[in-house]
Amino acid sequence: MGNVLVFAEHHGGKLAKAALISVQAGKLLATRSGVECHAIVLGKGIEPLANELAEYGVAKVYAAEDGAFEHYTADAHAAALAQIVKEKGFETLLAASTAVGKDLLPRVAGLFEVGMASDVLHFNDDGTMTRPMYAGNVIATVSLDSNPRVISVRTTAFDAATKDASKGSVEKISVSLPATATRTKFVEFSETKSDRPSLTDARIVVSGGRALKSGENFKTILEPLCDVLGAAMGASRAAVDAGFVPNDLQVGQTGKVVAPELYIAVGISGAIQHLAGMKDSKIIVAINKDPEAPIFQVADYGLVADLFKAVPELTEEIRKLKAS
């Protein structure tokens, strides 16, 4: 049986956390199938990254250098991955379902004209997999009848790989790209500037709902709590629709899916739409004055209180705790 190839994502000269998560998922799948887990890094000046990746328990890392990979484009990356999977006879191609993974993997599957499983949560012993559908309201058991099998994994469902005593080998390879690989031009990247951690990376997320009543209250009530916790700020769709905060803060099915260690929902009732985006958080705290709010059914700790009184108090208590 053919080996598993993991596409390792990197940004700004560093391996992405998602790369280590996909390596972990790839190792699990390879062990289960009795094959080897290999990884590939595409880019410019990426040899150090390939060497680093080889320490995470993969048998082999391919380093493919090419100017066409300087900025990620689906055209160049998909063509390269398809070529390598074919040449080396890989039977599985796996990556994390990040923005890059979501853009790239279905295109590779399309080049092979094979099926794909997205956002996989778990690999079963019988070769089937589970993945969420209907905003996480359904966990589907799926089979994928394809060669190669193209699979993206949900980053919140696997741990990041840790360094292993045995170091894998690194092989430099070159790919011959078709002329169409460079037709898409990268123009620019404008980074979202924020002093807070990004929603999807944050260890703690504090989200506000419509009960905050205004954008001003997000600043005066919620921001101090975020700051004292070093948390990212999120919001419910209702708060976004009401115009309190911009859409990129939205947590939910149509917004971002987060799974931090601690999620604090402030004045959020807990619509299905919102729960879809946060219910995999490790610890959920709900602060709401309505004891019947559905958010309390998923919360580990609930506080029935007026948020305008409770949140400033909570901020102050945490500040005291941190100072002690």
Next chain:
Amino acid sequence: MKVLVTVKRVPDPNATIRVKPDGTGIVTDNLKYVVNPFDEIAIEEALRIKEKGGGAEVVLVSIGAKSAAEQLRTGLAMGADRAILVVAEHDLDPLAVARVLRKLVEQEKPDIVLMGKQAIDDDANQTGQMLAALLDWPQATFASKKESLESEAEKNGLPGIQLGNGRATVVREVDGGLETLELPLPAVITVDLRLNVPRYASLPGIMKARKKELKEIPIAELGTDTTPRLRVLRSDPPPKRQAGRIVESVQELVQVLHNEAKVI
């Protein structure tokens, strides 16, 4: 200029989805169906391209049961010119849908295929990228809009997708920010939530839509392999989180988070 827009019939995103006890799917009794919200944004963007001039034609396509005609009528009422419904009574996986779309693209020869980034039923996020690969066209997924532009002129003047000289410039929502790509047409562009706010169909629009062409094509007529490669064997509800406990005060909350959950 011709823009082909895909439209999927999906359960209302605000509806409660329940899994059948025997695990064979979801309970569909009394379920309300709508245009996939991301596809609605794609229709809106196509209409904006048309309204900017150049005589663009907006053609909608849906693949599915005959009942999907309802969603195509909604898109026609918003202002699309005509619609095609590929009638398929069995479930199709994203690869099969992409293969059917390839056939339609070969017939219709659009300059742009605009699609929602994902359908909110299977949440696969694959079809647009697969179609681009099958056609050997470039792709720009997750088209979005810059929100924090400095001047009013910029705010009003810069859509997330700009067209000119046979090329598209697309602002994309990616991890950690916005990326801009430039690609030659024809191309597949999939849209994200922030690109625009779709219009409602006006009453005159609804009246006009009744007279617009809606052509049905049986899927077999397209002669493409639609065997699903990805099969859903079983559907289960997600594991329930155990409801936790109600704490009495802010002090108690801080104490449990610190000593018991050890997260602060």
